[in-house]
Amino acid sequence: MREKFFSPKHPAKRYKIAIVTLPNAGHTRIVKQLVDEAKRYDPELDFSFILTSWSGHTIRESDLRELEEASGKQVVVLESKNTANSKGDNWGRARELTDELIRVCADFDRIIYDFMTPEGYIAGQVLSIPAFCAEPSYIGAFDTSSPAYHSELNKSADDIAILEKKYQLELFNKLKLISGTLSILSAYKNIVFSWKNFIYALDFKNNFEEERESCCFMRPSAKKTPPLDEQFSYLSEHVKLGKKIVYFSLGTIVSGIVWDLTKKLEDNSMHDFIKLLYRLLIKIFENRKDLILIISTGRDIHDFIGDTKLPENIYHEESLPQARLLHHVDVFFTHCGANSVNEAIDAEIPTIGIPFMFDQHQCAEAIVTMGIGYAFLLPLEKREEAVNFDTNNYFREPFNSNNLENAQKILEETIDKALTHDFSDSFAELKSGNTLSFARIRQTLCLESVDLMQRSTIKV
Numbered sequence: 001m002r003e004k005f006f007s008p009k010h011p012a013k014r015y016k017i018a019i020v021t022l023p024n025a026g027h028t029r030i031v032k033q034l035v036d037e038a039k040r041y042d043p044e045l046d047f048s049f050i051l052t053s054w055s056g057h058t059i060r061e062s063d064l065r066e067l068e069e070a071s072g073k074q075v076v077v078l079e080s081k082n083t084a085n086s087k088g089d090n091w092g093r094a095r096e097l098t099d100e101l102i103r104v105c106a107d108f109d110r111i112i113y114d115f116m117t118p119e120g121y122i123a124g125q126v127l128s129i130p131a132f133c134a135e136p137s138y139i140g141a142f143d144t145s146s147p148a149y150h151s152e153l154n155k156s157a158d159d160i161a162i163l164e165k166k167y168q169l170e171l172f173n174k175l176k177l178i179s180g181t182l183s184i185l186s187a188y189k190n191i192v193f194s195w196k197n198f199i200y201a202l203d204f205k206n207n208f209e210e211e212r213e214s215c216c217f218m219r220p221s222a223k224k225t226p227p228l229d230e231q232f233s234y235l236s237e238h239v240k241l242g243k244k245i246v247y248f249s250l251g252t253i254v255s256g257i258v259w260d261l262t263k264k265l266e267d268n269s270m271h272d273f274i275k276l277l278y279r280l281l282i283k284i285f286e287n288r289k290d291l292i293l294i295i296s297t298g299r300d301i302h303d304f305i306g307d308t309k310l311p312e313n314i315y316h317e318e319s320l321p322q323a324r325l326l327h328h329v330d331v332f333f334t335h336c337g338a339n340s341v342n343e344a345i346d347a348e349i350p351t352i353g354i355p356f357m358f359d360q361h362q363c364a365e366a367i368v369t370m371g372i373g374y375a376f377l378l379p380l381e382k383r384e385e386a387v388n389f390d391t392n393n394y395f396r397e398p399f400n401s402n403n404l405e406n407a408q409k410i411l412e413e414t415i416d417k418a419l420t421h422d423f424s425d426s427f428a429e430l431k432s433g434n435t436l437s438f439a440r441i442r443q444t445l446c447l448e449s450v451d452l453m454q455r456s457t458i459k460v
Contacts, residue, residue, distance in 0.1 A: 015447050016046045018108040020101065020120035021134070023051040023059035023077065025252045027114055028067060030136045030193045030339055033220055033323075035070045037438035045442065047071045050104055052097050052117050053079040054089060062319070076104055090181065091159035094119040098163065102126050110445050112191065115183040118163075118171075125169055132445060133186040135215075136193045137179035138338045138359035138366070141203040142211060149177040156182055179338075179359035189444055190215045194342050196433035201366040216444050219346060221437040225327045234315070235328060238292050243313075244419050247325060248281065248295045248333040250274065251340060254356050255298025270356070273394040277354065278304045280404070281333075284412045286311040291415070294329070296320040323347075331418045336363040336375070345372065348427045350418045352376075356394060357383075371426035374414050 019035070021027045028049075035047045049067045051059060059077070067075050080096040083089040098119045105111055105123045111131040113120020124131025143149060153175065160182075164171045174184045192199060196217040205212070228235060235245060254274070262270055282305070285293045295316040297304065310316070322340065326332060326347040334340045336355040341363045344351045353364035353375035361383055364375035378396045398407045436444065 014044045014046055015109045015442075015445075016048070016107065017110045017112060017445070018048050018050055018105050018120075019112045019134075020050045020052060020105075020117050020123070021114040022116055023053045023057060023063075024257075025060070025063050026337060026339055027116070027136055028059070028063055031112070031114075031134060032066055032070045034193075034218075034438045034441060037220055038441045039070075041439040042442050048073060048076065048108070050076045050078065050101065052093060052101065052119055053077060054083045054093055055080055078104070090116050091118060091156040091163070094122065095159045095162055098122050098167070105129065110447070112445075113186075115178050116181050118182075118184055121184045121186070122163060122167055122169065122171075126167055130188050130446065131186055132188050133183070133190045134193065135178065135190060136339055137181075138194065138341075138362045139178050139192060139199060139204055139215075140359075140362055141206045142176040142178070142185075144175070144177070146177065148180065149175075149182075152177060152180070152182045185211070185214060187214075188446065191444060192217050193219065194338060195219060195345055195430055196435045197430045198342070198345060198366055198370060200433065201369045202362055217433070217435045218438055218440070218444065219342065219435055220323075221439055222346075226324045228328050229321055229324060231317075232294075232325065232328065235292070243290055243292050244331070245292050245294065245329040246331045246333065246415060247322075247329040248293060249320075249322065249340065250298065250335040250354075250356075251337045252298055253337070254335050258357070259299065259303070270394050273399065275304055276399060276404075279308075280399075280408050280411055282308060282310065282314065283408055284415070285314055288412075289313060294320070294325070296322060331415060332373075336360040336367070338363055341367065345427065345430060348423070350374075350421070350423045352414055352418055370430050372423055372430060373418060 019031050021031055028051075031049075038045050039047070047070070049071055064075055078097045078100055080093045082096065083092045094117070101119050101123045106127060108129060111120055111124045111129050112134050113124070113131055115133055115135045115137065121131055121133070123129070160171050160175075163169070171184065175182050176185055177183070192215050194217060199217065238245070258270065259274075262268055281293060285291060291313065293314045295301070295314065297316050297318050299318060301316050323343045323346070326343055326349050329349060332340075332344045332349050332351045334344065334351050334353055336351075336353040338359055341351060341353075351367055351373035353367050353373065355361045355364040355375065355378060361378060364377055367373045368375050376396055376399070378394065382393050382396070398410045401407070
């Protein structure tokens with residue numbers, strides 16, 4: 001359910017808003033959409049992107065250009081010198097970059113910081129600038145008693161202690177575990193880039209009322225079906241012939257960063273599992289001329305299939321405009337990243353989930369709970385192993401047996417179920433929650449509040 005939005009008639013001033021996020025498409029694309037839409041409705045909002053990076057991690061040039069086009073200015077990139085490229089070193093990166101970030105953010109009116117960039121939160125505190133947390137992941141219960149919370153705390157305790165002492169801030173007592181990451185909620189508002197009922201499907205509703213009320217759920221404004229991009233013009237003929245379109249993507253993290261991090265492992269079950277998925281899909285589609293498969297590979301497809309020749313009804317690109325393409329497909333095979341699943345919900349396209357790590361498991365469970373698709377879930381006991389890349393284990397039923405004919409049969413049956421089942425009531429129920437459009441960002445950031453008082457009621 002959407003709230004009506006009326007553009008402000010007489011904005012008081014031009015507001016400068018800093019967006020502090022990571023140089024990764026899974027984090028930048030959603031805030032880029034936010035900026036695009038917010039500026040269309042409210043040209044007085046002046047956004048700047050500030051990317052804080054681990055050592056040696058760079059953003060793709062195409063993604064960088066998109067951010068510059070959206071903001072109309074050069075993107076600021078701050079790179080740490082001594083941190084690993086992993087979520088476990090977010091606080092080490094913050095220790096290195098916070099001073100520099102404080103200097104960069106000094107003249108802004110608001111800060112929006114990604115839940116994985118605690119340096120954005122600290123900069124807001126030091127500068128007394130209202131800072132709002134952006135959460136593109138699936139958020140569940142903020143359980144500070146879980147083994148996962150204490151495991152992450154042990155990894156980052158030294159860096160957090162140094163930051164506490166240096167900036168005279170209370171950090172330890174404000175920590176929450178969000179998508180496996182130690183984060184600090186905003187004391188103003190936490191902007192969750194998900195449909196409200198999708199998040200409430202699982203254990204988020206078990207959080208304190210103050211924590212739940214601090215979250216504002218936002219998605220792009222509902223639009224008419226976007227026109228088919230020219231690069232997909234070939235689909236029109238297939239649709240006229242009554243063929244169904246299946247889209248497959250394992251996202252940018254699994255196919256990119258994690259694939260590269262695990263290249264040197266001798267027992268590489270993640271690579272083996274992904275290659276198996278490709279083999280099974282090729283087998284299915286070479287015998288199903290009534291179906292078309294489009295793959296967003298995230299890298300050279302030959303890393304997955306070797307010299308295997310693809311049938312004529314399989315198309316692939318390394319990167320595709322997913323949010324627009326989803327409006328023109330019939331089923332979406334996904335790794336269950338929160339951005340991908342929410343884009344499928346936007347387009348009301350049923351999903352078949354194959355989660356790998358982090359919040360992807362929760363997204364897959366929520367897909368099944370809300371009745372908007374199907375999922376091949378990883379057993380609970382394997383989920384912790386799946387983020388420890390030296391012992392990764394991604395196989396699950398029906399793919400972990402020697403009977404690959406049975407796995408192919410079940411996979412094909414799941415595709416057919418997703419193509420024939422009516423999911424309209426489930427999508428209607430999911431979208432009935434109060435989810436704001438990106439056009440409401442002025443109100444969300446409290447830009448009209450003369451006496452904006454920091455919230456102090458969030459329990460820790």
